[in-house]
Amino acid sequence: MGMTATEIETMIRAALPDAEVTITDLAGDNDHYAAHVVSAAFTGRPRVAQHKMVYEALGGRMGGVLHALQLTTAVPN
Template sequence: MPMAAEEIEALIRAELPDAEVTITDLAGDGDHYAAHVVSGAFKGLSRVKQHQTVYAALGGRMGGVLHALQLTTAAPKE
């Protein structure tokens, strides 16, 4: 069963309440998304750690319910 963009956003916001999250359905099938996430929690973290934080927020859904996620993360510009 595909995952709704709103559910992805809600999971990310639950872990990163200050995050600006933009989700785009890349194929219209509910399985291939792009996510742009900007959060103060990313300040000082490597890109890998930022991505790991988002994947952790998804609670193991990557590769299962959520087939593909093109992820872009950043800390807010001051």
């Protein structure tokens, strides 16, 4: 089943419109990805809260449709 990188990026950008999103398919199976997300919305929030924002953007697909997402977040420089 899985998700495409484009689907993941679209969902993240819908929740965080200013985000710079880079998605890398780690296994070529549409199920294991790395995502680097940069957004001003992360400013002042701890890393755990930043990650939660991204997971919420994926609408509950983590652990089901999307098996693994190696996530890094940052605020713009």
